[in-house]
Amino acid sequence: MQLLTASLLSLLLLLTLPASAQFQFFDQMFNGGQQQQQQQQQAQNAPSDSVWYQQTYEAAHCDKYLCPHTLACVHFPHHCPCAWPAVEDKVEFGEGSMACVSKGGFKAGEAARKIELARKGLL
Template sequence: MFGGGQQQQQQQQQRAQNVPSDSSFYQSSFERMHCDNYLCPDTLACVHFPHHCPCAWPNNEDKFEMGEGHRICVSRGGFKAGEAARKVELARKGML
């Protein structure tokens, strides 16, 4: 009766562990994927071209296609609407 909640809490903490810091899970997932075109390394999406890769967190990131078939995902991070795009444009011009 007393302390039963404590025991249950300890069991939950033992089950919920941090993910180990090795890339074997990602590597095995990547190797199992089948894609006839381009497999995005960060999202494992199958797309026709690298710059078509989606952002991993589209609700929190803005995607910008760069030259030479590359793209970047920039965190919105509480900026005003369009602020990330303005900063990317300033960086492209070498002004940031």
């Protein structure tokens, strides 16, 4: 009789453990995904606080000119790189300054051409 009871308990355990593991898998799969998504959303929604930038700017070491938008150390302000060169064109002005503007069109240099037209009052 004890052998039969032990066998039945063993069989019952063998049947319930995979079911329990299966529910844990689904629980983690769905609830874990929500937690990960919430963590990603929190990481994307950084507060609009300039303290981090100011601390990073002040901690940067540069004996020449420190570009304010990229924190690159260059010899002259107009040598600063654009932060997003894949989507920005760098336009240098005659007085040693520069600006990064969104690429404007399908041709290379289109943004610079439009700025020059605007400077001449034609745009």
